[in-house]
Amino acid sequence: MRLFFKRFLFFLIPILLVLGVAELFLRHVPTSYKIKKAQLTANSWNIELLILGNSHATYGLDPRQFSLNAFNIASVNQSLYFDKRITLKYLDELPRLKYVLISVDYHSLYFSDEGFRDTWSYYGYGIDYKHSLPIATRLSYLYGYKGALSLEFMKRSFQKKYKIIRSVDVDFDLDLDHPYEKGFVGKVNGPYLAEKDMRDRAAFFNDIVHSSDERESVIADLENFIDTLKGRNITPILITLPCYGPYRAYLDKKVVEQNTIDIQAICSKEQVRYWDYFTMPLDSNYFYNSDHVNEKGAKTVTTDVNRRIEELEKARQVASVVRKVAAVVRK
Amino acid sequence: MLFNSLGYALFLPAVFFIYWFVTNKNLTLQNAFLLAASYFFYACWDWRFLFLLMFSTLLDFFTGIKIAQNEKRSRRLFWFWLSISINLGFLGVFKYYNFFARSFAEAVGHLGFQVNPWTLKVILPVGISFYTFHGLSYVIDIYKKRIEPERNFIDYGLFVSFFPLLVAGPIERATHLLPQIKRPRTFDYNKAVDGLKQILWGLFKKIVIADTCAAYVNTVFNDPAHMPGSAHVLAAVFFAFQIYCDFSGYSDIALGTARLLGIELLRNFAYPYFSRDIAEFWRRWHISLSTWFRDYLYIPLGGSKVGTWKKIRNVFIIFLVSGFWHGANWTFIFWGGLNALFILPSVIFKTNRNNLDIVAKGRLTPTFRELVSMVVTFGLTDLAWIFFRSNNIKSAFQFIGKIFSRSLFSRFPKDQLHMYFIIPLVCFLLVEWLGREEQYAIARLGLRWPKPVRWAAYYAIFFYITYFISGAPQSFIYFQF
Numbered sequence: 001m002r003l004f005f006k007r008f009l010f011f012l013i014p015i016l017l018v019l020g021v022a023e024l025f026l027r028h029v030p031t032s033y034k035i036k037k038a039q040l041t042a043n044s045w046n047i048e049l050l051i052l053g054n055s056h057a058t059y060g061l062d063p064r065q066f067s068l069n070a071f072n073i074a075s076v077n078q079s080l081y082f083d084k085r086i087t088l089k090y091l092d093e094l095p096r097l098k099y100v101l102i103s104v105d106y107h108s109l110y111f112s113d114e115g116f117r118d119t120w121s122y123y124g125y126g127i128d129y130k131h132s133l134p135i136a137t138r139l140s141y142l143y144g145y146k147g148a149l150s151l152e153f154m155k156r157s158f159q160k161k162y163k164i165i166r167s168v169d170v171d172f173d174l175d176l177d178h179p180y181e182k183g184f185v186g187k188v189n190g191p192y193l194a195e196k197d198m199r200d201r202a203a204f205f206n207d208i209v210h211s212s213d214e215r216e217s218v219i220a221d222l223e224n225f226i227d228t229l230k231g232r233n234i235t236p237i238l239i240t241l242p243c244y245g246p247y248r249a250y251l252d253k254k255v256v257e258q259n260t261i262d263i264q265a266i267c268s269k270e271q272v273r274y275w276d277y278f279t280m281p282l283d284s285n286y287f288y289n290s291d292h293v294n295e296k297g298a299k300t301v302t303t304d305v306n307r308r309i310e311e312l313e314k315a316r317q318v319a320s321v322v323r324k325v326a327a328v329v330r331k
Numbered sequence: 332m333l334f335n336s337l338g339y340a341l342f343l344p345a346v347f348f349i350y351w352f353v354t355n356k357n358l359t360l361q362n363a364f365l366l367a368a369s370y371f372f373y374a375c376w377d378w379r380f381l382f383l384l385m386f387s388t389l390l391d392f393f394t395g396i397k398i399a400q401n402e403k404r405s406r407r408l409f410w411f412w413l414s415i416s417i418n419l420g421f422l423g424v425f426k427y428y429n430f431f432a433r434s435f436a437e438a439v440g441h442l443g444f445q446v447n448p449w450t451l452k453v454i455l456p457v458g459i460s461f462y463t464f465h466g467l468s469y470v471i472d473i474y475k476k477r478i479e480p481e482r483n484f485i486d487y488g489l490f491v492s493f494f495p496l497l498v499a500g501p502i503e504r505a506t507h508l509l510p511q512i513k514r515p516r517t518f519d520y521n522k523a524v525d526g527l528k529q530i531l532w533g534l535f536k537k538i539v540i541a542d543t544c545a546a547y548v549n550t551v552f553n554d555p556a557h558m559p560g561s562a563h564v565l566a567a568v569f570f571a572f573q574i575y576c577d578f579s580g581y582s583d584i585a586l587g588t589a590r591l592l593g594i595e596l597l598r599n600f601a602y603p604y605f606s607r608d609i610a611e612f613w614r615r616w617h618i619s620l621s622t623w624f625r626d627y628l629y630i631p632l633g634g635s636k637v638g639t640w641k642k643i644r645n646v647f648i649i650f651l652v653s654g655f656w657h658g659a660n661w662t663f664i665f666w667g668g669l670n671a672l673f674i675l676p677s678v679i680f681k682t683n684r685n686n687l688d689i690v691a692k693g694r695l696t697p698t699f700r701e702l703v704s705m706v707v708t709f710g711l712t713d714l715a716w717i718f719f720r721s722n723n724i725k726s727a728f729q730f731i732g733k734i735f736s737r738s739l740f741s742r743f744p745k746d747q748l749h750m751y752f753i754i755p756l757v758c759f760l761l762v763e764w765l766g767r768e769e770q771y772a773i774a775r776l777g778l779r780w781p782k783p784v785r786w787a788a789y790y791a792i793f794f795y796i797t798y799f800i801s802g803a804p805q806s807f808i809y810f811q812f
Contacts, residue, residue, distance in 0.1 A: 001518050001520075004518070007524075011786065011789070134337070146800055147797040147800050148751075148799065
């Protein structure tokens with residue numbers, strides 16, 4: 001028995017050493033989540049506009065194009081559940097925040113968890129999806145990232161492949177040596193608009209929507225989020241970002257209609273604005289793929305969004321002046 | 332609790348430690364501890380069904396004693412049939428009731444009547460087919476006076492519920508396992524090391540090969556309309572690997588775990604894909620179930636010592652029942668029927684025992700004839716697996732139709748096939764071939780190599796397992812049976 005344990009432990013030592021080193025290494029890997037969080041907290045006192053949402057907003061709204069100080073905290077497949085909790089977590093550190101752009105796209109009202117990205121997001125922001133992450137995942141990055149991804153991180157590190165960020169899943173056609181600016185890195189390649197890819201992608205989202213039973217709970221959670229923001233004198237704005245025309249034809253029209261009805265109902269109930277860019281007439285030069293605009297597209301969309309924000313700002317300033325004058329007159 | 336989960340990685344060492352260091356002085360205590368650990372293991376899945384398991388165990392324990400106590404045939408028959416009917420009743424309710432109800436409604440619907448059958452909304456208790464068969468064989472053996480009933484409930488409970496075999500076999504026999512449970516066990520270094528190696532190989536088969544194949548198989552089976560024939564062929568072949576590595580991987584972990592605790596379980600797989608005919612395949616695939624059906628169904632029906640027509644009937648009965656045992660779906664029954672068709676010629680012409688030894692025994696390579704036989708046998712079993720995997724018979728035929736379409740020569744999507752998988756797949760096939768004369772493929776791998784090289788091989792296997800571990804541990808296919 002003693003011999004068995006001795007040899008077994010001897011066999012285990014190299015494994016435990018490797019696992020330990022890997023664990024330490026992974027805890028220090030700069031991922032998109034960690035970098036966004038670091039940038040957000042470093043500039044939080046100055047941020048006036050926050051962009052939330054999934055990949056559509058991640059690549060579709062360029063904070064550099066805003067006249068206000070904007071920051072993009074959206075991430076690939078980030079659900080409204082996480083949008084809300086990330087914002088609320090850092091809200092006290094955002095004293096100048098005036099506007100929150102909440103991206104509500106084709107499937108946004110139909111999902112709340114992010115699959116394996118729940119773990120990545122947890123390592124970035126410390127937010128646990130409905131407290132459902134296993135203890136082992138919370139304790140060990142190696143367990144959470146899993147073998148293949150951990151090894152990929154290490155490989156990139158040894159090859160010195162990326163200097164700035166080793167990212168977790170946004171490295172397709174992104175210059176990861178190029179720093180995130182205000183939480184944003186745009187897509188520069190493409191367009192990838194093959195018929196089959198568009199059909200598969202639409203089918204993927206149609207599946208999510210058709211198999212979901214979360215719509216009502218997601219809407220309720222969003223309304224609660226809007227109430228909280230309004231209570232802090234912050235203006236929430238719902239926004240839907242552009243999709244490529246032929247791709248839209250593969251989406252379920254009933255769902256698109258239902259989305260419009262749902263969003264309008266939320267806007268009417270909560271008295272918030274909705275800016276719909278879903279059918280914005282952009283040609284293929286503005287797209288990275290079927291449902292993501294490229295950097296050029298992001299600039300075009302954001303410029304228009306900025307114009308509307310500026311109008312709101314003017315109205316806000318006028319209202320402020322009117323309030324002051326009224327106060328003086330009352331005195 | 333899955334064998335490939337972190338929970339099990341903590342559970343097993345804890346059991347091992349208490350078993351050999353705390354309870355080792357007293358056999359009763361050791362068995363009681365193993366039984367408690369087994370119940371805990373089962374309760375981790377769903378504690379409510381633990382009561383069903385306990386009831387089934389108590390029933391067979393009690394009826395077994397009653398059968399042995401009574402000399403009168405009618406009394407023996409009463410207790411015998413009480414046990415059989417309740418056991419099969421549970422199986423029928425949980426596993427087959429909905430199937431029968433829906434099939435009846437469909438059949439009546441064809442006659443123009445509309446029936447909305449009352450169906451049960453219950454999940455299938457994991458392992459019910461396995462522990463029910465444990466109990467059935469025990470009661471049948473007592474009735475046939477092959478064994479004496481066990482009078483120690485802890486020992487009998489452990490025979491039924493021993494955690495390595497509880498949820499997916501091997502289906503043990505009282506004659507094999509009970510004597511081991513009743514005998515004091517001493518720690519054996521070589522057995523323990525052997526057990527660890529078998530667990531390692533089982534994990535490799537499950538996590539590296541089966542789960543990776545599953546990703547490709549699921550992609551094609553879930554969206555066959557958009558996949559070319561070439562992808563269908565690859566998916567069918569990969570499913571053959573998936574189901575073998577999934578189930579034999581599970582069995583390896585079960586056997587390895589039991590060996591760590593000083594208990595030898597029945598072998599369940601003996602390199603079935605190296606078989607030269609279908610009869611040989613069925614002697615090498617899910618051996619504990621095949622022999623169970625042979626001993627408790629085929630032989631009582633007369634086996635092969637009857638006329639040709641009865642022989643054909645018997646073959647069909649055991650294969651159809653075997654298919655039905657796997658699940659309440661016509662696809663499994665069709666799969667069983669297809670295998671019966673494949674094996675029939677060898678049963679009729681008495682060539683079914685031509686290939687008893689492993690192929691190319693004592694040689695490195697097979698002869699050309701052996702190679703062709705293996706490929707043909709694999710092709711036939713793989714054809715049957717398509718029915719096993721499909722959701723219904725219609726989609727299985729559509730799947731096969733697609734294979735024989737023009738798109739067979741189109742390029743298949745390679746998205747999920749990368750070198751990281753091809754390398755271990757090739758290594759796996761090579762190691763299985765080289766180790767085919769052993770209990771499991773790496774049993775004697777590198778025993779003559781210097782220790783650092785041998786350990787490097789084990790580290791490499793471990794590395795690949797770690798690399799391929801996915802998000803949540805993937806369940807084993809046979810858990811659903």
